[in-house]
Amino acid sequence: MKIAIKNIGTIVSGDWRAPLIDGDSIFIADGKFSTVGKVTAEEIESCDLLIDANGTTACPGLIDSHVHNSFGDYTPKQQAVGFLQSYLHGGTTTCISASEIHVAGRPSDRKGVKALAVAAYKCFENYRPGGMRVHGGSLILEPTLEAEDFHELRKEGVWLAKVGFGSVRTPFDYEPLVRAAHEAGFTVNAHTGGASISLANSIYAEHLLAIKPDVAFHVNGGPIAMPDEDFERLIVESQIALQICQAGNIRTAVKCVNLAVDHNAFDRVLIATDTPTGTGMMPLGMIKSITEMATLTDYPAEWMIAAATGSAALTYKLETGFLRPGKIADLLLVDAPMGGSKKTCLEAIKHGDVWSLVASITEGVPRFIGRSRNTPPPMRTPKVVRSTVVQDFSTAQQFS
Numbered sequence: 001m002k003i004a005i006k007n008i009g010t011i012v013s014g015d016w017r018a019p020l021i022d023g024d025s026i027f028i029a030d031g032k033f034s035t036v037g038k039v040t041a042e043e044i045e046s047c048d049l050l051i052d053a054n055g056t057t058a059c060p061g062l063i064d065s066h067v068h069n070s071f072g073d074y075t076p077k078q079q080a081v082g083f084l085q086s087y088l089h090g091g092t093t094t095c096i097s098a099s100e101i102h103v104a105g106r107p108s109d110r111k112g113v114k115a116l117a118v119a120a121y122k123c124f125e126n127y128r129p130g131g132m133r134v135h136g137g138s139l140i141l142e143p144t145l146e147a148e149d150f151h152e153l154r155k156e157g158v159w160l161a162k163v164g165f166g167s168v169r170t171p172f173d174y175e176p177l178v179r180a181a182h183e184a185g186f187t188v189n190a191h192t193g194g195a196s197i198s199l200a201n202s203i204y205a206e207h208l209l210a211i212k213p214d215v216a217f218h219v220n221g222g223p224i225a226m227p228d229e230d231f232e233r234l235i236v237e238s239q240i241a242l243q244i245c246q247a248g249n250i251r252t253a254v255k256c257v258n259l260a261v262d263h264n265a266f267d268r269v270l271i272a273t274d275t276p277t278g279t280g281m282m283p284l285g286m287i288k289s290i291t292e293m294a295t296l297t298d299y300p301a302e303w304m305i306a307a308a309t310g311s312a313a314l315t316y317k318l319e320t321g322f323l324r325p326g327k328i329a330d331l332l333l334v335d336a337p338m339g340g341s342k343k344t345c346l347e348a349i350k351h352g353d354v355w356s357l358v359a360s361i362t363e364g365v366p367r368f369i370g371r372s373r374n375t376p377p378p379m380r381t382p383k384v385v386r387s388t389v390v391q392d393f394s395t396a397q398q399f400s
């Protein structure tokens with residue numbers, strides 16, 4: 001399918017160092033961005049679907065790098081069905097598993113944790129709820145795992161591992177497991193802050209500096225934050241990515257963003273939700289955190305969008321997260337909400353208002369064009385000008 005989008009008001013790139021792109025149009029062919037900025041008359045002529053963005057803002061689909069999926073579109077924690085499709089209607093087009101810890105009766109033995117990771121990884125390879133991509137199957141690191149287990153799992157496709165829920169004596173015991181995971185090619189996420197379940201240990205900067213994961217999950221607390229003085233240590237003494245979560249402590253989230261900018265480490269700041277958890281199932285969790293970090297700091301909204309898109313893509317080596325030729329075409333059209341005091345999406349976010357989501361395209365396929373079911377009504381609505389595709393795009397597709 002070839003899609004052309006014209007009359008875009010603002011193009012947000014996903015790269016915080018060059019956050020805005022000149023131009024007003026985008027061309028998508030066969031699931032990837034082909035042109036971003038100035039589309040040719042020939043491209044418009046050749047498209048199957050022509051969308052008039054009507055002055056709305058284009059940005060990459062959001063990547064939530066901390067989602068507690070289980071199997072299917074169901075969260076055991078909040079007993080809610082359809083939460084992933086609901087998150088798509090908040091702007092999340094990619095979810096990364098924070099490990100399948102909410103699966104009822106989840107095993108903790110060596111064979112069991114491996115089987116759970118493989119099953120979750122493979123199920124989500126075949127299932128895209130609402131068109132969303134879910135990277136499922138995050139191996140829960142247990143001290144019974146051997147180096148050969150990591151190589152075996154990589155062969156099956158599993159590439160994520162999680163520190164924080166294993167039966168270790170102290171967090172320092174994770175260090176050899178993380179090393180073995182890295183040697184096999186895993187990306188390792190580590191619980192950060194106060195213990196979130198009774199048997200897990202609190203993990204602070206001294207532990208993370210010794211364990212050396214790739215990402216400090218919910219660095220602002222999940223939901224309880226580590227001591228204030230640990231943030232600067234983590235930023236200055238490591239290259240670990242700093243994941244700010246909606247479910248955490250908002251004061252330490254702001255502190256972490258400010259410290260990261262001060263130390264030229266904003267590349268490492270990621271925005272995620274850490275949901276569904278006890279905090280709830282939050283379809284607007286990503287945009288709430290983007291808005292909070294933009295409105296409570298001195299930095300622009302487009303930087304915070306980058307922390308939820310391009311920076312996450314670089315950290316997790318994904319081919320999404322940027323509006324750039326050659327990247328997988330995950331794109332949102334967003335606008336300032338109706339009834340607010342600001343005229344554009346970026347101004348509204350900086351002001352503290354959440355966006356209005358008016359279109360979602362994933363892997364070059366429109367999932368809806370018009371109004372999201374979860375965000376406020378927009379100032380402007382995009383229109384389908386021409387379509388030769390036999391579908392009206394009015395509702396999200398369950399499967400693809």
Ligand SMILES: [Zn+2]
Pocket residue numbers: 066068098222274275277
């Ligand atoms: Zn979590």
